[in-house]
Amino acid sequence: MIDRHKHLLTPLPQGPVFKRLLDYAKPHWKWLTIAMILLIGGTGAELIGPILIKIFIDDFLTPRVFEFQPLLLLGAGYLFLHFSAAIMNYSQLLLFQKIALKIIQKLRIDIFAKVEKLGLSFFDQFPTGGLVSRITNDTEQVKELYVSVMATFIQNIVFLVGVFIAMFYLNPQLALFCLVLLPMILTIMHLYRKFSSKYYAEMSEKLSELNARLNESIQGMTIIQLFRQERRMNREFQEINEGHHQAWYKSMKLDGLLLRPAVDFISIIALVLVLTFFGITSLNNPVEIGVLYAFVNYLDRFFEPVNQIMQRLSIFQQAMISAGRVFRLMDHDELAPQKQGTNEPIVSQGDIEFRNVTFSYDGKQDVLKNISFKVNKGETLALVGHTGSGKSSIINLLMRFYSIEQGEILIDGQPIESYTNKELREKIGLVMQDPFLFVGDVKHNIRLFDDTMTEAKVKEAAEFVHADSFISKLPKGYDHPVGERGSTFSSGQRQLLSFARTMAKAPKILVLDEATASVDTETETEIQLALEKMRKGRTTIAIAHRLSTIKNADHILVLHQGQVVEQGNHKELLKQKGLYEKMYLLQQGAEKLEESPSN
Incomplete structure (x- = not known):
């Protein structure tokens, strides 16, 4: 402690x-x-x-x-x-x-x-x-x-x-x-x-x-x-x-x-x-x-x-x-960051901007150093880098799980501190690498305590992310029981349910934290199709280890030890022949090795 x-x-x-x-x-x-x-x-x-x-x-x-x-x-x-x-x-x-x-x-x-x-x-x-x-x-x-x-x-x-x-x-x-x-x-x-x-x-x-x-x-x-x-x-x-x-x-x-x-x-x-x-x-x-x-x-x-x-x-x-x-x-006064000021702006477009943001978890060692970028409505920004480079920290600050120490984070031109937690949570959809399911049933986990959400909307969200195909095969369908942390479901099924949960809120901003890292290839194909639909008209920020999943991103930030060392789209970064190219070639070699027949 x-x-x-x-x-x-x-x-x-x-x-x-x-x-x-x-x-x-x-x-x-x-x-x-x-x-x-x-x-x-x-x-x-x-x-x-x-x-x-x-x-x-x-x-x-x-x-x-x-x-x-x-x-x-x-x-x-x-x-x-x-x-x-x-x-x-x-x-x-x-x-x-x-x-x-x-x-x-x-x-x-x-x-x-x-x-x-x-x-x-x-x-x-x-x-x-x-x-x-x-x-x-x-x-x-x-x-x-x-x-x-x-x-x-x-x-x-x-x-x-x-x-x-x-x-x-x-x-x-x-x-x-x-x-x-x-x-x-x-x-x-x-x-x-x-x-x-x-x-x-x-x-x-x-x-x-x-x-x-x-x-x-x-x-x-x-x-x-x-x-x-x-x-x-x-x-x-x-x-x-x-x-x-x-x-x-x-x-x-x-x-x-x-x-x-x-x-x-x-x-x-x-x-x-x-x-x-x-x-x-x-x-x-x-x-x-x-x-x-x-x-x-x-x-x-x-x-x-x-x-x-x-x-x-x-x-x-x-x-x-x-x-x-x-x-x-x-x-204990270590409270979650709260709204500041009297204005109550709403997230209408979903434009995001980081201006010279510096952050530290312990007050001693900076995990983010002077980070700046901008992503507009309908665009996809991808964050890549080795473990500990600061990708998840950017997501944590955007979700306002932590307060920034230096710099500004703007959403639709307004400081993130001016938004209520309710507005941020409703307009920003977050999908984690390891989705958390609650004890209950499938319908409850998609609706997630929102009793006003109709069953039709629950099913619509599941169909949108291609989760309905496996849900309908369950013995009790949408009423099928879910155990602690969804242990009876595969990782891909849990991820699809978390996607459905996110899309049921129809967020303006979509945040994907290694959303396809722990799913099988077949499920990943379904998720990628769902992602294409989900990203349309929305601001998307995605963290990805597998660089092949972000080739079509509008902009890519390459992070190293809390700093942006390279940025551009997939082709531009390959031409720079820097850290991104090394990571990409390593992954391509590993994938080819996996695909080659065993002796």
């Missing part, structure tokens, strides 16, 4: 992260208020129960007074409180979790929308598996914060406050002694947060590395098996997995030390304190058994929510680290 992306690995401070998470809850404040009221009501009902038992012990059981009506009311009141608490706690828990799921749904939509707006320069350098991990694993951890942590924290904090109120009602002096426990518990929480944040950050990064390696390995499985690299890939995967395991192990040791055992130790101290207090008090004054029962009961009820909070503190820490990683990505 390059330097400008390293900040994405740096954890955000937890204070601002928590505030942003709470901001996602603001639109649901009405339902949150109802849930809080139910929570307080259910907690209050639970806390009054021990007081009723204390009244029963001290006022009825100890003096052996068993009046039927008061006891009936006391018992009915206790049962009513118990059932009321159960109903209110169930309702508030359901509401909290429903709100939490809506919040996390909004968060996932927001981060995915942000990823879609990021420029290709970001995707060039940031591993795909790391992005998938942030959108799926990290948001899943944040979901746990809302679903199982925040509701539990709120419920148990309210419960703890209620416990202390009840303790002060029973015995203010002893309740004050018990307040000493709070600083001890808060100290344990602080220490846990301090150390666990480091371990969980390391765990999240290792998980991202695991996802990145998995994504890379699955996509490159053909190469791995071809070159018998299974052992090496397995060994590297084990190393990353071991790092993830070690980070988990550190956090587990911390959990084992500072969570339940530490709280249990404090609870023992509290029980000893209470029993000692009542023991000393009994030397001089009688002790009310009901008060002793209620206090011990409240102590038990006090430490149960503390234990629940401490156990969920690990989930809280993981969620905060994950949320920080999500917000880091959402705050």
Whole structure:
């Protein structure tokens, strides 16, 4: 990962992260208020129960007074409180979790929308598996914060406050002694947060590395098996997995030390304190058994929510680290180039001009150096050159996938920055060397999310590029299913579908990036026929390795190390006896060698 992306690995401070998470809850404040009221009501009902038992012990059981009506009311009141608490706690828990799921749904939509707006320069350098991990694993951890942590924290904090109120009602002096426990518990929480944040950050990064390696390995499985690299890939995967395991192990040791055992130790101290207090008090004054029962009961009820909070503190820490990683990505400002200015020109002719364009991907090494050319409506410009000469970079700039640093790109005499993305994407049709097909059916891939496109237009586009001949032979025709990346189709069939997809938009400008490089000779003939029809009346820019496919281009640019070293049509370039002629003769020799019969 390059330097400008390293900040994405740096954890955000937890204070601002928590505030942003709470901001996602603001639109649901009405339902949150109802849930809080139910929570307080259910907690209050639970806390009054021990007081009723204390009244029963001290006022009825100890003096052996068993009046039927008061006891009936006391018992009915206790049962009513118990059932009321159960109903209110169930309702508030359901509401909290429903709100939490809506919040996390909004968060996932927001981060995915942000990823879609990021420029290709970001995707060039940031591993795909790391992005998938942030959108799926990290948001899943944040979901746990809302679903199982925040509701539990709120419920148990309210419960703890209620416990202390009840303790002060029973015995203010002893309740004050018990307040000493709070600083001890808060100290344990602080220490846990301090150390666990480091371990969980390391765990999240290792998980991202695991996802990145998995994504890379699955996509490159053909190469791995071809070159018998299974052992090496397995060994590297084990190393990353071991790092993830070690980070988990550190956090587990911390959990084992500072969570339940530490709280249990404090609870023992509290029980000893209470029993000692009542023991000393009994030397001089009688002790009310009901008060002793209620206090011990409240102590038990006090430490149960503390234990629940401490156990969920690990989930809280993981969620905060994950949320920080999500917000880091959402705050990243490496956006795709956008429209500038107030004018909204339209592409009517498709004339293209590059004026002294210089460009670099990393800001250090220029891949294009002072490129200038012009191509008018109906003309075809071909770009040729060795790998790394800058052909694809010209296409990337014309599609405005990247911003130019020096020079100008004009379409119909207007700077490319003045056009909206919608206008550029609708008026420029791009066909890549390796066409990408989506899971769905043939019709869906030609229409490509444009539900307004009629089936007649879909078929017309397919017929125009000679794709209808193979589509009609499929078992389900245009409704035939397409697997991931169109793996069940040949490379030529995938390319014809991408042509149909492009022509369905009727673009003013046609950009062909090695469109015939990976297809067989028979399919190439069909594609060349389609190209002839597609180029009529359109501005066409074509990248080609096979120079025989661009003989009829109106103008050819020969690129070398980011510079235009030769230009002209096919015949003019051959007469110059330069780089183009060498490339052409080499390819002619190779083709003749391929065509010669084997001995």
